[in-house]
Amino acid sequence: MSARAPKKLVIYLMAMPDTPELAxxxxxxxxxxxxxxFPFSDxxxxxxxxxxxxxxxxxxxxxxxxxxxxxxxxxxxxxVPLIPMTYAxxxxxxxWEQLEQDARSAGATSFIVPDLPSDVHPEFRRxxxxxxxxxxxxxxxxAQESDGWLxxxxxxxxxxxxxxxxxxxxxxxxxxxxxxxxxxYAGFGISxxxxxxxxxxxTDGVVVGSRAVEAAEHGAAELAQLVSSLRSAIDEPAxxxxxxx
Amino acid sequence: MSTLFxxxxxxxxxxxxxxxxxxxxxxWSSLREDEGFRAELHDLLxxxxxxxxxxxxxxxxxxxxxxxxxxxDLLHTGAHKINNALGQAxxxxxxxxxxxxxxxxxxxxxxxxxxxxARFGLxxxxxxxxxxxxxxxxxxxxxxxxxxxxxxxxxGTRTLKEATSEAIRDWIANVDDTYYLIGSCxxxxxxxELVRELQRVIGRxxxxxxxxxxxxxxxxxxxxxxxxxxxxxxxxxxxxDEDVRLIGVxxxxxxxxxxxxxxxxxxxxxxxxxDEDGQIMDAHSISAGLDYPGVGPEHAYLxxxxxxxxxxxxxxxxxxxxxxxxxxxGIVPALESSHALARxxxxxxxxILVCLSGRGDKDLAEVLAR
Ligand SMILES: Cc1ncc(COP(=O)(O)O)c(C=O)c1O
Numbered sequence: 001m002s003a004r005a006p007k008k009l010v011i012y013l014m015a016m017p018d019t020p021e022l023a024x025x026x027x028x029x030x031x032x033x034x035x036x037x038f039p040f041s042d043x044x045x046x047x048x049x050x051x052x053x054x055x056x057x058x059x060x061x062x063x064x065x066x067x068x069x070x071x072x073x074x075x076x077x078x079x080v081p082l083i084p085m086t087y088a089x090x091x092x093x094x095x096w097e098q099l100e101q102d103a104r105s106a107g108a109t110s111f112i113v114p115d116l117p118s119d120v121h122p123e124f125r126r127x128x129x130x131x132x133x134x135x136x137x138x139x140x141x142x143a144q145e146s147d148g149w150l151x152x153x154x155x156x157x158x159x160x161x162x163x164x165x166x167x168x169x170x171x172x173x174x175x176x177x178x179x180x181x182x183x184x185y186a187g188f189g190i191s192x193x194x195x196x197x198x199x200x201x202x203t204d205g206v207v208v209g210s211r212a213v214e215a216a217e218h219g220a221a222e223l224a225q226l227v228s229s230l231r232s233a234i235d236e237p238a239x240x241x242x243x244x245x
Numbered sequence: 246m247s248t249l250f251x252x253x254x255x256x257x258x259x260x261x262x263x264x265x266x267x268x269x270x271x272x273w274s275s276l277r278e279d280e281g282f283r284a285e286l287h288d289l290l291x292x293x294x295x296x297x298x299x300x301x302x303x304x305x306x307x308x309x310x311x312x313x314x315x316x317x318d319l320l321h322t323g324a325h326k327i328n329n330a331l332g333q334a335x336x337x338x339x340x341x342x343x344x345x346x347x348x349x350x351x352x353x354x355x356x357x358x359x360x361x362x363a364r365f366g367l368x369x370x371x372x373x374x375x376x377x378x379x380x381x382x383x384x385x386x387x388x389x390x391x392x393x394x395x396x397x398x399x400x401g402t403r404t405l406k407e408a409t410s411e412a413i414r415d416w417i418a419n420v421d422d423t424y425y426l427i428g429s430c431x432x433x434x435x436x437x438e439l440v441r442e443l444q445r446v447i448g449r450x451x452x453x454x455x456x457x458x459x460x461x462x463x464x465x466x467x468x469x470x471x472x473x474x475x476x477x478x479x480x481x482x483x484x485x486d487e488d489v490r491l492i493g494v495x496x497x498x499x500x501x502x503x504x505x506x507x508x509x510x511x512x513x514x515x516x517x518x519x520d521e522d523g524q525i526m527d528a529h530s531i532s533a534g535l536d537y538p539g540v541g542p543e544h545a546y547l548x549x550x551x552x553x554x555x556x557x558x559x560x561x562x563x564x565x566x567x568x569x570x571x572x573x574x575g576i577v578p579a580l581e582s583s584h585a586l587a588r589x590x591x592x593x594x595x596x597i598l599v600c601l602s603g604r605g606d607k608d609l610a611e612v613l614a615r
Contacts, residue, residue: 040523040524041401041524041525042406042410042510042511042525044258044259044410044413044414044417044511044512045259045417047414051400052400055400055401058524063522063524064522064523065522087509088257088509088514089508089509089510089519089523089524089525090522090523091523092507092508092509092514092523093506093507093508093519093520093521093522093523094522094523114259115257115258115259115509115512116257117256117257117258117259117260117263118260120255120256120257128260129259129260130260131259131260131261132261133260133261133262133263133264133265133420133421134260134261134263134264135264138260138263138264142260153259153260153261155418156261156417156418156419156420156421157261157414157417157418158414158417158418
């Protein structure tokens with residue numbers, strides 16, 4: 001194969017008052033895109049780490065209106081795509097169209113709603129998710145409806161670090177490639193540079209969530225360090241992809 | 246099968262679960278008409294659970310009215326929950342699932358699930374909030390005795406809401422070999438309809454029994470509403486009888502129908518205790534089985550259409566009705582069911598049916614401590 005297209009690095013941050021500065025640090029260190037969590041009291045798709053970050057965010061008063069302000073403030077600092085990630089209940093309460101509109105005016109590029117399968121609210125443009133359990137027909141539907149790229153959930157499970165890259169990713173990536181031209185980004189369970197490199201070799205980008213939230217809690221410097229280590233890992237192709245567990 | 250009850254219901258779940266829900270929907274729509282399945286379930290309900298349950302006149306409890314109690318408290322394991330657990334366990338076996346996860350509040354659904362898993366040789370994991378483990382301790386012991394693993398949930402409200410979230414997270418992680426045996430008519434489609442169909446036997450029997458005894462339809466039918474499964478089971482066959490008032494009784498501190506707003510929780514859109522941003526609020530009730538900020542989507546629909554009405558009952562009123570039934574009839578009711586009993590006494594009607602959804606052995610410590 002000749003020149004390898006650059007892989008995308010997506011960093012998840014939970015909305016907090018200092019998120020704009022953290023996002024800027026992440027972008028300066030090499031993040032191509034920021035997912036911004038709007039916290040929900042009952043986040044079914046999240047493991048303990050992001051759930052607890054959401055609890056802290058809610059305790060800090062990060063309701064939908066404040067999250068939109070954080071989004072706008074982040075947009076003022078960075079030029080990369082910004083993608084709010086939140087649950088259906090927030091949209092239901094605010095109004096689906098209204099929240100979409102207000103978030104886009106505040107700088108949102110698209111959305112991720114993990115408890116909204118691809119056949120529910122199809123009129124609402126968002127990044128769709130596909131899972132190892134998805135049938136080929138479902139994969140195709142998600143890909144076809146997806147806004148910009150398809151989010152491959154690498155594990156059958158919730159968000160959170162795992163010790164190895166999921167063995168479900170290679171077959172999922174292969175099945176997705178067979179049904180769509182959309183870029184594929186892998187997320188859930190990717191935390192280390194080695195995992196990111198291996199996942200990037202199979203896809204067009206990686207999403208790092210729980211590990212980024214953890215680093216961000218220790219401040220911009222630690223987040224920047226994590227992001228640059230992930231950046232260099234995905235920029236240099238592994239010699240062989242057998243590092244996948 | 247439609248996924249919606251008006252604007253309520255649906256499947257608000259991660260994409261990971263869609264194949265499992267599709268599989269369950271397909272299995273259920275063929276099994277519900279299947280002679281073998283129906284015969285197996287009928288036999289279990291009769292010989293294992295103890296159906297049909299009696300309809301008993303509570304003369305001393307309600308001397309000024311004709312109040313009849315539908316005695317679900319007499320079932321094996323002590324509550325209506327066994328009707329649902331048996332039906333879903335038979336479905337899980339037909340789907341080839343060997344591992345069952347469930348959530349529980351009062352512990353009655355957990356006990357019913359542990360019981361059917363013991364009977365069928367299935368692995369059983371029950372999630373329960375640590376606050377509920379404290380106040381329903383006898384049921385925790387029963388589940389363990391029956392071979393179930395009880396996993397405490399130590400965050401958030403430490404009650405049914407968080408237990409349900411954790412059960413669903415377990416299901417997401419283990420969906421290949423695990424069946425989620427949900428305890429009420431909540432959750433993503435097809436669960437609300439599936440659970441209703443499995444609980445419908447309560448109202449079907451009660452309707453025939455009251456006709457045989459009284460020769461007429463009741464004026465009102467009451468049931469307590471947590472997630473709403475005993476109520477929907479009790480109400481459903483009376484829905485076409487337009488003159489029969491259907492009254493659901495919610496805990497005053499958990500009135501998701503009386504004080505709720507539209508929102509999405511645990512896979513479905515329904516009426517919830519939520520703030521204006523869609524964040525779910527904490528419920529409060531002395532009764533662990535009613536201490537839940539959500540409710541089955543079909544109840545939200547019945548409320549909106551006006552076919553059923555939903556009224557509150559305070560902790561103190563429920564406890565007073567609990568004592569009254571003990572003293573006047575020699576029956577110890579569950580605190581959940583005591584909510585329906587309390588409202589029966591002030592319902593302006595002559596002939597009333599109340600679903601006595603469970604017995605109160607589990608509640609003795611909580612009541613005696615007051
Ligand atoms: C005896 C009894 N009644 C009622 C309930 C409430 O559930 P539902 O509203 O689904 O009937 C419970 C729940 O634990 C219960 O144990």
